Amino acid sequence: MLDSNLKEQLKAYFAKISQPVALLASVDDSAKSQEMLDLLRDIEGLSDHITLSVTNDDARTPSFAIARTGTDIAVRFAGLPMGHEFNSLILALLQVGGHPSKEEQAVLDQIAALDGDLVFETYFSLSCQNCPDVVQALNLMATVNPRIKHVAIDGGLFPAEVDARKIMAVPAVYLNGEPFAQGRMGLEQILEKVDTGAASRAAAQLAEKAPFEVLVVGGGPAGAAAAIYAARKGIRTGLAAERLGGQVLDTMGIENFISVLHTEGPKLGAALEQHVKAYDVDIMKAQRAEALIPATEPGGLIGVQMAGGAVLQARSVILSTGARWRTMNVPGEDEYRNKGVAFCPHCDGPFFKGKRVAVVGGGNSGVEAAIDLAGIVAHVTLIEFDSQLRADAVLQSKLRSLPNVEIVTSAQTTEVLGNGEKVTGLTYKDRVSGDLRSVALEGVFVQIGLVPNTEWLKGALALSPRGEIEIDMKGQTSVPGVFAAGDATTTPYKQIIIAMGEGSKAALSAFDYLIRTPVPARAAAE
Template sequence: MLDNDLKTQLKAYLEKVVHPIELVASLDSGDAAQEMLALLQDIQSLSERISLRLNGDDARKPSFAINRIGTDVGVRFAGIPMGHEFTSLVLALLQVGGHPPKVEQEVIDQVRHLEGEYVFETFMSLSCHSCPDTVQALNLMSVLNPNIKHVAIDGALFQDEVEQRQVMAVPTVFLNGEPFDQGRMSIEQIAARLDSGAVQRAADKIKTKAAFDVLVVGGGPAGAAAAIYAARKGIRTGMAAERFGGQVLDTMSIENFISVPYTEGPKLVTALEQHVHEYDVDIMNLQRAEQLIPAAEPGGLIEVKLANGASLKAKSVVLSTGARWRNINVPGEHDYRNKGVTYCPHCDGPLFKGKRVAVIGGGNSGVEAAIDLAGIVGHVTLLEFDGKLRADEVLQRKLRSLHNVSVIVRAQTTEVLGDGQKVTGLTYTDRSSGASHRVELEGVFVQIGLLPNTEWLKGTVKLSPHGEIEVDARGETSVHGVFAAGDVTTVPYKQIVIAMGEGAKASLSAFDYLIRLPVEEKEEAIAA
């Protein structure tokens, strides 16, 4: 099952196993079960601390558990965790085997002290780059707390259960048999959901923080660059982020990040986070900004109010809150979100195997999505509002070569249709003739660009007609001491490499602003 190179790497990792562990397989007679058995036999052969038992009685077959012998510590996989989930498998082996996780001790203690019984089920797909974070978080929680159980289920392998439980997006998590949440989740996010006092404790902790020299709001590439450049100046730097990594976490392949021919969003975010941690940056994750209050006078303190009720103050602020997927804003879109309406073809495509889907949008992202989906689904209908596709010609040539893709231009999507539980079709208007048409399908993938996260800034900083923060050549906004960078600004070409450069520039501009404050204003700001 595993090639020699992978075996060599895995063997080195398994040397870190401290406690003996047992692999318990529940198999049937299918081909997938034979593949799973081969994988488990390979793993067992690589470490004397690992044993294999084949008489598991789990109802889901094929599946296997990883148990710490003599304890009730363990995790379960219903499926063959290869692809993006291979890392989840390796971490599960190590953590069940007693290797310490790379998680803050405060989070570990929080999970260990959770009371109650929690049985989690995560439906994932092996091509989903968002799923491993959720799977790994819940696996670790089940290792840390014996009251928590978790099974990761490959939706492509258990299609009947996917249909029965109406799973149309991954990762989808059930808790004690009821829907819990969908989408990428960190261990901090899940623990906060289960721990009723977590939000208040975080707010109380933030309230005690002194004013920062530079406060970065947002944790994407622009925010990470801004924080690093500020901290390198030796000034007090804080970062408040709703989700460290931002939109990059949802990016599958990155092939235009200069000097790195290929990487993936989650890998880049891990590298960014590690780099930021190299410096003295006070990172406050899972914090959503809700209001910006400018300084009463130049040189005074700027205040950022957070959703949890706490506030942060700083002498200068760099806004880097990024952007999110733009909605088509038609009836049915919200009602059937994650019930057939989705925004990630890489994550959710396998759930629509053999079915009919639509892609809304004819730019690069839309055409790339249609190409990817064509290899999985039965048929793709691509709808573009304009009179022609806007994607690069090389992508259009590839799209035209596919037999199961239809392209409709001058199409204005007017409604997403469903039966109350799932998508059944959509309607669109032909912008040339005005005629209305209906397309029968099971999935709608929206790929029409990004929307800046600036609703909380309206009436405070100057925004463009598109809602972007207007900045000058130095990254400065219309508010004294407030700078901005990345996809949230009017700077054209929303690219990771550009966001990083703009983040660095905004941070350097903030530093330049600080050192040019008159001495009396500096003293007043410190006293405040």
């Protein structure tokens, strides 16, 4: 099943396995079971530490456990972990096989100290770029703490379970049989939910940190670039973010990142994190800013209050909080989120195979979503508010060539309809005639642009009518010592490469501010 080149690469990786690993397969006579066995046999042949046996000890077939022989440490995959989950499989083999994780020791100690029996189930789709982060985090937890169990389930192979649990979006995580979380989560966020004292301990640790010379708030392309440029100046740099990589993690194909012909958001996000970690940057993950506290005197310390209550201080601050998907703000949208209302066609599209869906939005992302979905679903209705689509001509041409796509322009979505459990349709207003019309469908994919993550800054500095942080050509905001970069600002053209340039510029401007602004005598004495 694996080609010779890949086998050679994996053989080199598996040389790092130091503990005996048993692959325990549960199979039936289906083609998928045979395919899974072929994969496991290939893997067994790549390391003397790996053995395969058919045990049929699990109710889900096809599935297999990866177990450390002679211990209670194991993880399980139900289905065939290919596509985006292939890396999850390789990491699980290495970690169960004794290869140490790169996570900080304090995090590993926190996992090991968790008390109680925790059984996690994660439903994923092979096309979901958000799922591996969750699967890999929970797999790691299971290899560190034997009282934690995790099974990653390919929803496409177990439709009865998906239907019974009314899952319409991935990743969907269950803990001890009950819903636990939906959507992308990092290890720190998972630990915060299961470790009730984690938030207060994290807040106490933040409060004890000495002031930074540059504090970057936000971990996307702009924030990562700002942190790298600041750290290269040899000054004390901190980066606080909900997740490193930011919204780029939710992006599938990237083909306009100059010098890189093609990459994917999660890969770029991981590269950003590794680049930041290569410098002396104090990285504070799973941290959400809630208030900006300007300095009380020129050159004084600026405060950023975090969600846990702690206040981080710095002589200069770079805001790079990015943006999030804009919502329609119509009745039914929130009620049916993850019950038919979705934002990621790559992640959730497979759950609508053979069904009728709508895409709201006629820009590039909306048209791309409609094209992708048309290859999976029975029919796509694309709804655009404007009188014409706004996507690039080449995308429009491709869309119009598809036989199962209908394009509706001059249409204002007014409501998402449902039966209490899932979406059944939507209504829109014909902006020409004024008539209200209904469309029967089972999914609505919202693709209407971005809204900046700046609500917490209202009243603290100048924002545009769209909520963007107003900056000058150097990235300076209306507050001295506070700079901003990326999609949260008034900089036009929200692109990854532009955000990186703006983040770099903001860091250079912050450094220039620091060397030209005297430290107040009182602060210097402290």
